[in-house]
Amino acid sequence: MELDKALDLIAEVPDFPEPGVLFRDLSPLFADAAGFKAVTDALAATVGPDVDLLAGVEARGFLLAAAVGYSRGLGVALIRKPGKLPRVAGRVDYALEYGTATVELPEGIVEPGQRVAVLDDVLATGGTVAATCKLLEDVKAQVTGVSVVMELAGLGGRSVLEGRQVEALRVC
Ligand SMILES: O=P(O)(O)OC[C@H]1O[C@H](OP(=O)(O)OP(=O)(O)O)[C@H](O)[C@@H]1O
Numbered sequence: 001m002e003l004d005k006a007l008d009l010i011a012e013v014p015d016f017p018e019p020g021v022l023f024r025d026l027s028p029l030f031a032d033a034a035g036f037k038a039v040t041d042a043l044a045a046t047v048g049p050d051v052d053l054l055a056g057v058e059a060r061g062f063l064l065a066a067a068v069g070y071s072r073g074l075g076v077a078l079i080r081k082p083g084k085l086p087r088v089a090g091r092v093d094y095a096l097e098y099g100t101a102t103v104e105l106p107e108g109i110v111e112p113g114q115r116v117a118v119l120d121d122v123l124a125t126g127g128t129v130a131a132t133c134k135l136l137e138d139v140k141a142q143v144t145g146v147s148v149v150m151e152l153a154g155l156g157g158r159s160v161l162e163g164r165q166v167e168a169l170r171v172c
């Protein structure tokens, strides 16, 4: 499937999870074999040849990072919501488009000096990805870049990530 057609599978749901938010729902894209493959291939092509590890953000980022990791022969560091990890290397709190959130890095997974590419589905305010980059850099990893399926340009995520390489398959 053509990438544009695949991205058209992403649904727009008004007023979720709260009034005023236009929620981008990737469920129909993940459920479509050809669409999921097209997006996985396009994301995989944004990850440089010298990357050692991917970081995927719970929950939708896990699916993308797992698929790209399989395709590129790379492992995935699971960046998790709080309370899920038995051993935590670091924790960062941040603000979301809707509410606040926390991400955690598992202990003993990312080595100092490792080159890590961050994957997620949506870049909105940039809080999630910025927090993820901080978690990785706090353990002395090098973040090579950030790849997302969709960037919501109006929410300013790219400016929060200034100086980083940010690849978005679609900018809305
Ligand atoms: O750029 P930001 O403003 O930080 O927003 C983007 C984040 O918001 C969504 O996650 P959500 O917390 O809704 O989690 P989910 O993947 O578990 O549904 C999305 O999957 C990104 O991780």
Ligand SMILES: Nc1ncnc2[nH]cnc12
Residues within 6 Å of the ligand: 021, 022, 023, 024, 025, 097, 098, 122, 124, 125, 152
């Ligand atoms: N509008 C939105 N749709 C989907 N995921 C999001 N994460 C933050 N804002 C979002």
